Amino acid sequence: MSRAIFWILLALLVYFAVRAKLRAAxxxxxxxxxxxxxxxxxxxxxxxxxxxxxxxxxPASEALHADGRDYCSPAHLRLPPHQP
Ligand SMILES: [Zn+2]
Known part of the structure; x- marks a missing residue:
């Protein structure tokens, strides 16, 4: 009888060990x-x-505006617009 209890406990131990390992993975x-x-x-x-x-x-927030156009710096504000 004690042998049966030993095997049941061993099976439970293995079961919980495997379950913990799977959860960790x-x-x-x-x-x-x-x-x-x-x-x-x-x-x-x-x-x-x-x-x-x-x-x-x-960024538009840093733009300088003149004649409805945006410029990057005061120096370019004074220069003519780029001709494509
Ligand atoms: Zn510019």
């Missing part, structure tokens, strides 16, 4: 999956514009 696999990247917040997205003289692209 599953958790490790989950960690390798890259997290879902959410879209950047709207505040991080800035409109871009290009300089009417040199064509440089830069």
């Amino acid at each position: 599953a958790r490790k696999h989950e960690m390798h999956v890259p997290p879902q990247r959410s879209a950047p917040p709207a505040a991080a997205i800035e409109d871009m514009t290009s300089c009417a003289h040199c064509g440089l692209h830069f």
